[in-house]
Each structure stands twice: as C-alpha cells, then as structure tokens.
Amino acid sequence: MHRKKRDLIAGALVISATIISALALHVRAYALPAEREIHITAKKFEFAPETITLKKGEPVVLVISSQDRKHGFNLRAFGIRADVNPGGTARIGFTPNKTGKFNFSCDVFCGEGHEDMTGTIVVTE
Amino acid sequence: MSEMDRRGFIKLAGLGGGIVFASSLGLTTLGSALEYANGYAGKKVEKDFYFVQLSDTHWGFSGPKVNPDAEGTLKKAVQVVNGLEEQPDFIVFTGDLTHTTDDVQVRKDRMAQFRDIVGQLKVPTVHFMAGEHDASLDRGDAYQQFFGKLNYTFDHKGVHFIVLDNVSDPGAIVGESQLNWLKADLKQQKPEARIVVLTHRPLFDLYPDWDWATRDGSAVIDALMPHKNVTVFYGHIHQEHHQMTGHIAHHSAKSLMFPLPAPGSVPKKAPIPWDASAPYKGLGLRNIEAEVRQARYGITELNLNGG
Numbered sequence: 348m349h350r351k352k353r354d355l356i357a358g359a360l361v362i363s364a365t366i367i368s369a370l371a372l373h374v375r376a377y378a379l380p381a382e383r384e385i386h387i388t389a390k391k392f393e394f395a396p397e398t399i400t401l402k403k404g405e406p407v408v409l410v411i412s413s414q415d416r417k418h419g420f421n422l423r424a425f426g427i428r429a430d431v432n433p434g435g436t437a438r439i440g441f442t443p444n445k446t447g448k449f450n451f452s453c454d455v456f457c458g459e460g461h462e463d464m465t466g467t468i469v470v471t472e
Numbered sequence: 473m474s475e476m477d478r479r480g481f482i483k484l485a486g487l488g489g490g491i492v493f494a495s496s497l498g499l500t501t502l503g504s505a506l507e508y509a510n511g512y513a514g515k516k517v518e519k520d521f522y523f524v525q526l527s528d529t530h531w532g533f534s535g536p537k538v539n540p541d542a543e544g545t546l547k548k549a550v551q552v553v554n555g556l557e558e559q560p561d562f563i564v565f566t567g568d569l570t571h572t573t574d575d576v577q578v579r580k581d582r583m584a585q586f587r588d589i590v591g592q593l594k595v596p597t598v599h600f601m602a603g604e605h606d607a608s609l610d611r612g613d614a615y616q617q618f619f620g621k622l623n624y625t626f627d628h629k630g631v632h633f634i635v636l637d638n639v640s641d642p643g644a645i646v647g648e649s650q651l652n653w654l655k656a657d658l659k660q661q662k663p664e665a666r667i668v669v670l671t672h673r674p675l676f677d678l679y680p681d682w683d684w685a686t687r688d689g690s691a692v693i694d695a696l697m698p699h700k701n702v703t704v705f706y707g708h709i710h711q712e713h714h715q716m717t718g719h720i721a722h723h724s725a726k727s728l729m730f731p732l733p734a735p736g737s738v739p740k741k742a743p744i745p746w747d748a749s750a751p752y753k754g755l756g757l758r759n760i761e762a763e764v765r766q767a768r769y770g771i772t773e774l775n776l777n778g779g
Contacts, residue, residue, distance in 0.1 A: 419643060423680060430643070450681055456608035456642040459572050462683065462741060 382406040382440060389431050389453065390414035392460030400469045406442040419455035422468060430455065443470040521561045521629050522761040522770075524553055524595075527707030528727035530605065531589070532582040533571035538730045538743040541751070546589055548776050549728050549757055554594045560759065561628060563595050566707035566725060567603030567639065567672030569619070576614065583618040599626065603672045603708065604639040612640035623650055625657055630764040632661055636671040638686040644673055645687045655695050666767050669696065669704040674724065676717050679735035684709055693717050701767040705760065709735070710743075712758075712773060723771060726756040752776040 385407050388395050401407055411420050413431045420437060421428040424445075429437035453464035529546045539545060553563065570582040583606070590598060600619040607615045612622045622637035634657065638646050646654075661667060669675075675689035686692070696702045702720045710727035711734065730743040731754030747753045752775060761770035 417642065421680075452681060452683070454643065454680075454683065454687075456572075456604045456639075456644070456683075458574055458609065465740070 382408045384408045384410050387411045387420070387466075388414055389418040389420065389464070391416070391458055392453075392464045394420075394451070394453075394464065394466040397466045398469060399466070400471060401443050403443050403446050403470050403472055406440065409437075409439040409441070411437045411439070416457055417455055418453045418457055418464070420451060421454040422449060422451040424449040428454065443468075446470045446472055519629060520761065520763045520765075522558075522759050523628075524556075524560045524563045524757060524759055525566060525705055525725050526553075526563065526728060526757045527566040527725040528568040528603065528710055528729060529565070529586065530568055530571040530727070530729035531586040532573065532578070533729050535730070535743070537745050539746055539755075542729065545728050545752070545755065545776065546586070547592075548752075550589060550592050552757065552774060552776060554592070556759075559595055561595075562597035562599060563593060564599045564670055564705070565590070565601065566670055566705060567601050568605045568707060568727075569600065569603065570606050571729075572605035572609060574609065576610065579610070579614050580617070583614060587618055599633070599635065599670070601635050601670060601672060602637060602639050604642070604644070607637075607640040608642040612637070615640075623653065629762070631666040631668055631762055634667065634669045636669055636675075636692065638671055638673045638675070638689070643687060644683065644685065646689070646692055651688070651691055651695065654692065658695060658699065661699060663698060664700050666762075666764055667696070667699055667702045668762075668769075669702065671704065671706045673708045674706055674715075674722060675704060676715065676722060678709065678713070678715070682735065682741045684735060693720060696720055703767075703769055711754070721769075723769075725758055726754065726773070728755055728757065728776075731755060 383405065385399055387399070387409060389411060390413065409420070411429065411431050412435070413433045416433055418431045419428065420431055420439070425441055425443070427439055427441060429439055431437045447470060449468045449470065451466050451468060453461060457464065526549060529549070531546055533539070533542050535542065569586050570579065573579050573582070602612055602615045602619070602622055607622065616622065622640050624635050626633050634654065636646060636654065637650060638644055641647055673686045674684055675686050675692050677689070678684040697718060697720070700719065704720060704722040705725065706722065707725050707727070709724050710730065710732035711724065712726055713724040715722045732741060733744060744754060756773055756775045758774060759772040761772070763770065
C-alpha cells in the first residue's frame, strides 16, 4: 500500500518535472529568436546607414545613437519618433506591417544641414 | 470697403498683383449681420489699419545659385517698405531673421547686422519673432539679447496680437509653460475678440516630413478654437499658403532670401534656384489690411521689383 503510494507520488513528480521542463523549453524557444537590432548613428547632418532594408512582419529594434549633439528620429509612416541625445541611445522596437519606401528624418533642429538629415526604410515582402 | 483712407492701399494693391481677403469667418460674409453676430453692432470700433509682414530674411545666408543678391535683398525690402506711399502702422518679422550658424559670435554678428539694416525702416514700431535659424541652437539666448522676448502680446486698434514661440525648443514645441501662458491670456479675451497670432512655423501639420509643423500645434489650435475671430500669420515655408483649421485661417508669407517648393511637390526639399530671367521671383513681402469691424484681413503680396 505504502509502496504503491510512493510509486504514485514518484510518478506524479516525474510527470510534473517533465511538464515544467517542457514549459521551460517552450518559453526558452519562444524567447530565443531575439529581435534583430539595426544600429543607426546620427551626426550632423546625416544618418548612417541612410537606407535600411527590413522584412514585413519581422520584428526589429532600431538602436539609434548620436555622435555629436541632440537629434531626433522620426519615422512618421509607422508613428515612431525619439529624441537621440549625445552619449545616449534610443531603442525603438517595431514590426513593419506594410511594404514600401518610408522616409525618416531628424525632427530636432540641429544646424544648417538639418533639413538634409533624412533616410529611407525599405520594407520588402 | 472700410473707413480707411483707401488711396494708398489701392496703390499698394496695384504693386503686388493678387489681393486675398482673408477672414476667420469666411470670405463672403460681410456687413451689419456679421457685426451683430459678433457683438460689435453699435460699438465704437477703432479705425482700420494695415501692417507689413516680412519673413525669413535669413541674413548671413550664402548661395549664389539660390540668391546672388543675398546681401542686397533685405536692403531692397527695406527700400520697398520705406517707399510705400502710406506707411503701415507697424511691421512684423515672422522669424528666421538670420541664417543659422554654430558659431555664437557669428550668430551675434548677423543679428547685429540685421538690426542695423532694419533700423533704416521709417516705421518706428517693429515687432520681431524668432525662427529656428535664430533661436533653436541656443534656446533663443542670442535672439533675446538683440530682439527681446520670444513670446509676448500687444494690442493695436482693437486687435489683440499674440506672438508665439515654436522654435526656441529645437523639437518645434510650444511647450506646456507657454501653452498655459497662452490660455491665461486668452481667458482675458472675449469670445468675439479680434485675435491675430504671429508665429514662425505652421501650427497645423502642413507637411511634417519637411519639418513644416509644430509638434504640439494642435494644442494651440484647441486653445484658440473657442474664439470666433482668430487669424494666424506665419513664415517658415518660404511661400504664400492659405489654410483653414475650422474657422481659424492660417496664412504663410514668402521669404526674402529664397523660395521653397510647394509642400511635397518634390522628393527632397531644397531652395528653388535663382531665375536670372526673373530676378527675385518667389520672394516678397505683404501688406495686411486689418478691417477690424468685419474681422477681415486683406492681404496684398508685394514683390521686390515694384511690380
């Protein structure tokens, strides 16, 4: 009787451990494909790279840093904007949900060439 | 037409070509019914008057393909204004008095030179405001040393003028503090008050991809909406443009350095090159005749060739 009970408990523990392991694996598998990071540098008066190609539906993180003064990053087609402070980094996660060419620009006045500080995101299927 | 002595104004109209009669209440509604509706019937209203708007003079700019007379254009504009048969009550400069520079001393030199040139204007009253080229790189520090406050109000013959700063924050933001200041000022104004807003950037989203917007401009417009007679005059886009947001009319002025293309008309915004066959084409200034009783503003565009 006692042995049977022990076996039952042991069996239950094994099943629980298996389920927990499976869940852990699942969570790990879910978290593993990290979003691709796209590094962009901003400086007077350009973004580098100026053109970025993304895939529709692929989550990415834009990691934007300034090499001189404060700039802005504005990708209006996707409702995205951030201040980019010198010495700091702006991280913007998003998943393009449409294809096409979309302009981004600096929207913090940074000097005489401010209006030339633009770039393009190309989203393909 | 109004009580104003018309002769000078009609002459001015002949110089510039088109006249736009702009009203915050529509272009065709006139007369006593309107006055009654606005609470002005039977009230003593000051005489009509006119003022001149100059904008985007960009003193210090250099680019022979865009304007080979960069050092002469502002002086020419001063001559045009001084030559008006009937002098305006006052003059407004709606920003970008100087062209931007990272060099603080050069910035101050340009402001001093600009001030000296416009000091030749015969009209004693001149109201200045900043553009992003004047004020965005130092939060308006140098500008205030030369030209005073970035935002302020003044009243003239029954019209309440509000000068708004949407440039000293480089993010094109009016800001919470100034918004509260604006709301407090508007509280002092009756709903039918004649209000003119002077600013540099458009308060509405004209073309944000080209920086032709004010990030919190909609909050300004919301604050103005309860007032029936509001008109906005601004600069920044280097061309004439007219747009309504509800009952509020917005009118941009030409530049006195280089014209820019129509919003979104080309892939990349860039100054329109100088046309040697038509010097100063696309540049100009304007007279604004305030018809206070009717809450109308007659806009006359003037070019720099006297034609």
